[in-house]
Structure formats: C-alpha cells, structure tokens
Amino acid sequence: MSRIPLRPLARILDARSKGENPDAIERENIRQRHEEMQDRARARAEGRLLVLGVFFFCAFSVVGARMGLLATSEAQEPLASATGANIATQRADIVDREGRILATNFETHSLYAQPPLMVDPIAAAEGLMQVFPDLDKERLIKDFTGKRKFIWIKKRISPEQKQAVHDIGDPGLLFGPREMRLYPNGMLAAHVLGGAGFGKEGVNAAEVIGVAGVEKQFDGYLRDPANGAKPLQLSLDLTVQAATERVLLGGMKIMNAKGASSVLMDVHTGEVISVASLPAFDPNDRPRPPTSGFDPSDSPLFNRAVQGVYELGSVYKIFTAAQAVDLGLVNSETIIDTSGPMRVGGFPIGEFRNKNYGKLSVADIIVKSSNRGTGRLAMQIGVKRQKDFLNSLGMFDPTPFEIVEAKGGQPLLPKQWGELSTVTISYGHGLSTSPMHLAAGYAAIANGGHYVSPTVLRQKGPQYGPRVMSPTAARQARKMLRKVVTSGTASFGEVPGYAVGGKTGTADKPKPRGGYYEDKVIATFATLFPANDPKYVLVVTLDEPSILAYGEKRRTAGWTAVPVAAEMIGRVAPLLGLRPQVEPGETAGITLTSN
Missing domain, CATH: 3.40.710.10 (DD-peptidase/beta-lactamase superfamily)
Incomplete structure (x- = not known):
C-alpha cells in the first residue's frame, strides 16, 4: 500500500510558481491520510465485533442446550473429586463346580456429608434418623454443626434408602457409587467362602478385599483385573x-x-x-470375632x-x-x-x-x-x-x-x-x-x-x-x-x-x-x-x-x-449321580437242578 507524501516536490514547486501557499498542500495530505487510517480502524473494529458476536451466539447456544438437557434428565448429586490413586473395584466371581454363582459383585452407594454445603443441618439429621434409626441423632447434629468438612454416614445403602435420603433434599448429603461383595445364597458354604470387606476407601469407590475363607486365600487372583472375566471355580456342588x-x-x-x-x-x-x-x-x-476369654468354638466363625x-x-x-x-x-x-x-x-x-x-x-x-x-x-x-x-x-x-x-x-x-x-x-x-x-x-x-x-x-x-x-x-x-x-x-x-x-x-x-x-x-x-x-x-x-x-x-x-x-x-x-444298586441277597435254600 502506497502512502501519499505530505509535501510532494512537484506540487510544492508548482504552487510557489503560482504564488500559492505550499503548506495548504501538506495539511490536505495529512487530512486524507487520517481519513484512510480511520477507515481501516473502523473496518478492523467491525470485524472484531462480528467475531465477538458469533462467539457469544455459540456460547449462549451451548448453555441453552445444556440447560435443556439437564431439564429433561434425572437429577444427580454432584460428586466430590477423589484424591490420590484410583481404586480398583472389580473382583472376580466365585462359582461352584457347575458354574453357579457363589459370590459376585453388586453395585451400591455410600452416603456421606459435607456440612459446609448443608442448608439446614438439624433438619437433615432428623430426616436421616427416619431412614436410619440406628444412627445417633445427637452425634449427627454435633458433626453437622461443627467444624468438620467431611463425614461418613453409611458405607453401604440400598436403592430404597438412597431415594429416601435424596428426598430429604439437602445439598450437603452426597452419594458415592461403589461395589460390594454379594453372596446370593446367604449362609450356604459360609465357612468356605469366608467373606470380604473394604480396604482403601474413597467417596467414588472402595477396595474390596477378602477377610476369610477362599476370599482371603485367593485374594490376589480375585483382585487381579486380568481375571475379572475368569471366575474362581470351586469343587463344591451348590x-x-x-x-x-x-x-x-x-x-x-x-x-x-x-x-x-x-x-x-x-x-x-x-x-x-x-x-x-x-x-x-x-x-x-459377617459377625465380629469374639473377644478374648471365650472358647473359639463358641463363635459361628469357627x-x-x-x-x-x-x-x-x-x-x-x-x-x-x-x-x-x-x-x-x-x-x-x-x-x-x-x-x-x-x-x-x-x-x-x-x-x-x-x-x-x-x-x-x-x-x-x-x-x-x-x-x-x-x-x-x-x-x-x-x-x-x-x-x-x-x-x-x-x-x-x-x-x-x-x-x-x-x-x-x-x-x-x-x-x-x-x-x-x-x-x-x-x-x-x-x-x-x-x-x-x-x-x-x-x-x-x-x-x-x-x-x-x-x-x-x-x-x-x-x-x-x-x-x-x-x-x-x-x-x-x-x-x-x-x-x-x-x-x-x-x-x-x-x-x-x-x-x-x-x-x-x-x-x-x-x-x-x-x-x-x-x-x-x-x-x-x-x-x-x-x-x-x-x-x-x-x-x-x-x-x-x-x-x-x-x-x-x-x-x-x-x-x-x-x-x-x-x-x-x-x-x-x-x-451325585449315583444310582441305587440292589445287592444280591441270600437264597432261601432252594437248589436249581436241570430237567
């Protein structure tokens, strides 16, 4: 882009020969140059405004779409971010000799509280007492109104209990997904299976570990992610x-x-x-082991x-x-x-x-x-x-x-x-x-x-x-x-x-x-x-x-x-597939002879 010179020599000489003021030429050229600069600045600003308008339009479109999606989806509680290493939760199943399930995993939820997020701690405590009568109301109120920022309430809750807590409606009551070990046959083969419990825990997961029986004996195999689809097969027949x-x-x-x-x-x-x-x-x-001083055989764990x-x-x-x-x-x-x-x-x-x-x-x-x-x-x-x-x-x-x-x-x-x-x-x-x-x-x-x-x-x-x-x-x-x-x-x-x-x-x-x-x-x-x-x-x-x-x-x-x-x-x-056999009995003293 060429620029107009402020004092072009040809025009200056021509103006002097005619007796005109050469400074007027310089002022006119300055004016023209400023007008060109203003036109370029205006075009640049208009482009920027157009880009900004497009950006705001896209942003409001995304926000509107997200609000519409949330309005049509099931409400969920926000999850607290988990710190530290991820917790592996998948544990292999245990089956009998015919492949029937003896132990498997079950998805459930934990319940915890963050008192700083609570709207009405006392009402929340009273509501929890209706769902979990075994809790200590005075202790809950003390924890909810104190300086604590995180409180475990229940490590495992049923879907019905989760819904009941959700209906309380306090944002400080939060849920964390986790897996637990389930024995669908109840007390059957209890001493062989032993049982499992929680090791390392977080709000979003819990480490399931064996505490007795084959669950503990083969804990390494059952916890290995490579064996998630390979159940441990026992010799037992259900x-x-x-x-x-x-x-x-x-x-x-x-x-x-x-x-x-x-x-x-x-x-x-x-x-x-x-x-x-x-x-x-x-x-x-699984019950707790008996305290010292008792005969071990008196415990059902024996x-x-x-x-x-x-x-x-x-x-x-x-x-x-x-x-x-x-x-x-x-x-x-x-x-x-x-x-x-x-x-x-x-x-x-x-x-x-x-x-x-x-x-x-x-x-x-x-x-x-x-x-x-x-x-x-x-x-x-x-x-x-x-x-x-x-x-x-x-x-x-x-x-x-x-x-x-x-x-x-x-x-x-x-x-x-x-x-x-x-x-x-x-x-x-x-x-x-x-x-x-x-x-x-x-x-x-x-x-x-x-x-x-x-x-x-x-x-x-x-x-x-x-x-x-x-x-x-x-x-x-x-x-x-x-x-x-x-x-x-x-x-x-x-x-x-x-x-x-x-x-x-x-x-x-x-x-x-x-x-x-x-x-x-x-x-x-x-x-x-x-x-x-x-x-x-x-x-x-x-x-x-x-x-x-x-x-x-x-x-x-x-x-x-x-x-x-x-x-x-x-x-x-x-x-066991054994067919009853008739054992030969003693003869009645009759001798068989040929004709």
Missing part, C-alpha cells in the same frame, strides 16, 4: 451343599448337639464336594471341619487294622485274644462298658470296636511304624485345604510317643485331628491305597498322591467297614441301594484345663459309599450330642452321628 447343611442342621437340633460338621470328599480327585460347620453365619453380614482338632475315637481303629494287614502281620480272619485284663505302661486298657469279647477275628475287632484288640494289633506294629503310617496319611500337619483357616487345624501329638501312646492312638485317643484329616485318611482306604490331598478347587481327573497301603489291605479294610454297618455298631447307617461302609467313634470331650468330661462326647461317623466301589467319603461329627431313646440317654455315635450321616447319604447320593 445343590449337594444345600442338602448337606439342611440335614446337618436338622440332625444337630434333634441330637441336641452344641455344634456339628461334615465333609464330603471325592476319593479319587480329593475334591471336597461339600463341607459344613454349624453354627454358621451369613457372609453378607470352622469345625478344619480348625476343630479332636480326639475322634474309634474311627481310627480301621487305620490300625489296615496297617497290620499291609505289613503282613494279620489278615481279616486272624484271631486276636481281646480278653482282659490288659495293662500298658501301668495303665489299664478297658472296653466300652467293661465288655469282654474274648477271641475275635481282626474283622470282628473292628465290628465290635474292641479297644484291647486294636491295642494288641498296635503293639505288633510298633511305635515307629505307626508314626510313619499316620504321617503318610497327613495326620501330623494341617491339611492343605485351600482356605486360610486350615492352617489353624494343627494336629495335637503326644509329647512322649511311647508304647502307651501307640495303644491309645490305635483307638483314637491321644492324637487330635480335624474331620478333614479323617476324610483324607478314609479316602486312601476307599481308592485302593493312595493318599489324596483335600482340595476346594475343581479338578480335571484323579489326583493320586503316594501309595500308603497295598490294594489288598485297602480292600480288606473296606470289607471290614461294610460289616460294621451290616452287623456292627453302625447298623443305623444302612442306606438301601448304596452299600454304606463306615466306622463309629465316640470320644470323651477334653476339659480346657485337662481331664475329660464324664457326660460330654465328640461323636463321629466316617463312611465310604458305595462300599463295593467307593466314590465318596463322608465324615459327620457332632459336638456334645445327647438323645433320649428307649428310656435311656444316648451319646454314642451309633445313636447320634450315624442316623444323621445315613439321612445325608440318602439325600445327596442321587444328586
């Missing part, structure tokens, strides 16, 4: 577990027992199909199946007989003199109710449950060989069952394991183990002589461990156990079509400070079925049972634990 717990609860009430437990285990894979401990609890509302270590009594006699057969010392028909008196280490060895059975075969020693007969077999076996055999059955260490509580089931061994301990342990006294230990031991007899480790995880096939006895010894032991049911102390254990074999055990309950109660026992029935080709082992234990039958108070396992186990087998065997 339908079998439900039937087991129902029968066990009914049996515990009928037998007036303080507590009860049961373990149902696959003898080839080690899978625990059901495990129950009563009294139980609801993992959705898992009797793995944490409870007891002298289980005569159920151990079959181990003695099986080992004696395995060592070649006897067979099932070998005669043993069980007559008294019998003293070991200066202590008398007696029979139940001072019976004297005389000479019995090894099989009849198990059928009659003779202490002296089992003790004499144990003396032939010896201390070292007995210890080695029981150790191979896993009786000296906590079971490897995959819940954190199993570590607390440490067996109690005698400090001095001499000949007397060998004799008493042969019939189940002097060594305390859990029902889970017993189930693993009976599984070795049932599967032909292999130790199998109890597991709560789904397996793909047999999981045989080392061989602990010969197939011959295991087979003879199974026949003895079958005979106990058909003609021994477990006659109430017969279940038509399923050929139950098992052994009863009744042990005096020890006192906390030494000695034994005279009127309190632990009654146990350890079974395997079907006895001709065992698939499962079932152990039922009752704590302090007592029932009045035929005018007499009965506490022994034959009257208490056996009927409960029989009812349980009758319920769960069809659920």
Whole structure:
C-alpha cells in the first residue's frame, strides 16, 4: 500500500510558481491520510465485533442446550473429586463346580456429608434418623454443626434408602457409587467362602478385599483385573451343599448337639464336594470375632471341619487294622485274644462298658470296636511304624485345604510317643485331628491305597498322591467297614441301594484345663459309599450330642452321628449321580437242578 507524501516536490514547486501557499498542500495530505487510517480502524473494529458476536451466539447456544438437557434428565448429586490413586473395584466371581454363582459383585452407594454445603443441618439429621434409626441423632447434629468438612454416614445403602435420603433434599448429603461383595445364597458354604470387606476407601469407590475363607486365600487372583472375566471355580456342588447343611442342621437340633460338621470328599480327585460347620453365619453380614476369654468354638466363625482338632475315637481303629494287614502281620480272619485284663505302661486298657469279647477275628475287632484288640494289633506294629503310617496319611500337619483357616487345624501329638501312646492312638485317643484329616485318611482306604490331598478347587481327573497301603489291605479294610454297618455298631447307617461302609467313634470331650468330661462326647461317623466301589467319603461329627431313646440317654455315635450321616447319604447320593444298586441277597435254600 502506497502512502501519499505530505509535501510532494512537484506540487510544492508548482504552487510557489503560482504564488500559492505550499503548506495548504501538506495539511490536505495529512487530512486524507487520517481519513484512510480511520477507515481501516473502523473496518478492523467491525470485524472484531462480528467475531465477538458469533462467539457469544455459540456460547449462549451451548448453555441453552445444556440447560435443556439437564431439564429433561434425572437429577444427580454432584460428586466430590477423589484424591490420590484410583481404586480398583472389580473382583472376580466365585462359582461352584457347575458354574453357579457363589459370590459376585453388586453395585451400591455410600452416603456421606459435607456440612459446609448443608442448608439446614438439624433438619437433615432428623430426616436421616427416619431412614436410619440406628444412627445417633445427637452425634449427627454435633458433626453437622461443627467444624468438620467431611463425614461418613453409611458405607453401604440400598436403592430404597438412597431415594429416601435424596428426598430429604439437602445439598450437603452426597452419594458415592461403589461395589460390594454379594453372596446370593446367604449362609450356604459360609465357612468356605469366608467373606470380604473394604480396604482403601474413597467417596467414588472402595477396595474390596477378602477377610476369610477362599476370599482371603485367593485374594490376589480375585483382585487381579486380568481375571475379572475368569471366575474362581470351586469343587463344591451348590445343590449337594444345600442338602448337606439342611440335614446337618436338622440332625444337630434333634441330637441336641452344641455344634456339628461334615465333609464330603471325592476319593479319587480329593475334591471336597461339600463341607459344613454349624453354627454358621451369613457372609453378607459377617459377625465380629469374639473377644478374648471365650472358647473359639463358641463363635459361628469357627470352622469345625478344619480348625476343630479332636480326639475322634474309634474311627481310627480301621487305620490300625489296615496297617497290620499291609505289613503282613494279620489278615481279616486272624484271631486276636481281646480278653482282659490288659495293662500298658501301668495303665489299664478297658472296653466300652467293661465288655469282654474274648477271641475275635481282626474283622470282628473292628465290628465290635474292641479297644484291647486294636491295642494288641498296635503293639505288633510298633511305635515307629505307626508314626510313619499316620504321617503318610497327613495326620501330623494341617491339611492343605485351600482356605486360610486350615492352617489353624494343627494336629495335637503326644509329647512322649511311647508304647502307651501307640495303644491309645490305635483307638483314637491321644492324637487330635480335624474331620478333614479323617476324610483324607478314609479316602486312601476307599481308592485302593493312595493318599489324596483335600482340595476346594475343581479338578480335571484323579489326583493320586503316594501309595500308603497295598490294594489288598485297602480292600480288606473296606470289607471290614461294610460289616460294621451290616452287623456292627453302625447298623443305623444302612442306606438301601448304596452299600454304606463306615466306622463309629465316640470320644470323651477334653476339659480346657485337662481331664475329660464324664457326660460330654465328640461323636463321629466316617463312611465310604458305595462300599463295593467307593466314590465318596463322608465324615459327620457332632459336638456334645445327647438323645433320649428307649428310656435311656444316648451319646454314642451309633445313636447320634450315624442316623444323621445315613439321612445325608440318602439325600445327596442321587444328586451325585449315583444310582441305587440292589445287592444280591441270600437264597432261601432252594437248589436249581436241570430237567
């Protein structure tokens, strides 16, 4: 752009020659230059005003559109900004062997308050009392009217409670979304699942962590985001577990027992199909552990199946007989003199109710449950060989069952394991183990002589461990156990079509400070079925049972634990896919001859 010179030389010379004032030319050029500058400034301002007008039009359009959207959407409370690292909330599901949900996640809300935002703190406190009667009104008013800027009110609330709080209408009452752990089956398998709680918390999320059972044992797996779509599959069968717990609860009430437990285990894979401990609890509302000074078994959190270590009594006699057969010392028909008196280490060895059975075969020693007969077999076996055999059955260490509580089931061994301990342990006294230990031991007899480790995880096939006895010894032991049911102390254990074999055990309950109660026992029935080709082992234990039958108070396992186990087998065997089999009976003395 060319500029007009203020004093053009040609015009100045021309003006002087004509006698005109050359300054007028300069003033005119200045005026023209100023007019051009004003035109350019005006154009620039008009452009800026146009751009600003377009900007304001767009801004008001956006604001108007947002206001229209808010007017047509559901009202939501503003969320406080969360500080710190994000909290991972997704946790993998837990399912049973058929893929049915045992534990999953549920979306809910937390409720908190920011008093500086409150309009009427006292009215808000009164409104909250209507929704949550368990809150402390005076405390709420003090917190709402004090100097606090943030207050947790409820960590978890239902949708109905959220709506009720929303209706209070105070802007200082705020909601935060979060996930919680849900157990849709309530108390079912509570001791296995354990429960979960909140770890690191924020207003927008909460870290869900396992506090007991498989939830804690596999906490790392369940919290790993990579496993969000890969549920943890357990060996439990939901339908079998439900039937087991129902029968066990009914049996515990009928037998007036303080507590009860049961373990149902696959003898080839080690899978625990059901495990129950009563009294139980609801993992959705897990109770607090008892304070010090109480017997741990008094708490519903106590898992009797793995944490409870007891002298289980005569159920151990079959181990003695099986080992004696395995060592070649006897067979099932070998005669043993069980007559008294019998003293070991200066202590008398007696029979139940001072019976004297005389000479019995090894099989009849198990059928009659003779202490002296089992003790004499144990003396032939010896201390070292007995210890080695029981150790191979896993009786000296906590079971490897995959819940954190199993570590607390440490067996109690005698400090001095001499000949007397060998004799008493042969019939189940002097060594305390859990029902889970017993189930693993009976599984070795049932599967032909292999130790199998109890597991709560789904397996793909047999999981045989080392061989602990010969197939011959295991087979003879199974026949003895079958005979106990058909003609021994477990006659109430017969279940038509399923050929139950098992052994009863009744042990005096020890006192906390030494000695034994005279009127309190632990009654146990350890079974395997079907006895001709065992698939499962079932152990039922009752704590302090007592029932009045035929005018007499009965506490022994034959009257208490056996009927409960029989009812349980009758319920769960069809659920396990076992078809009842008709056992061949004795002929009526008729001889078939050809024509």
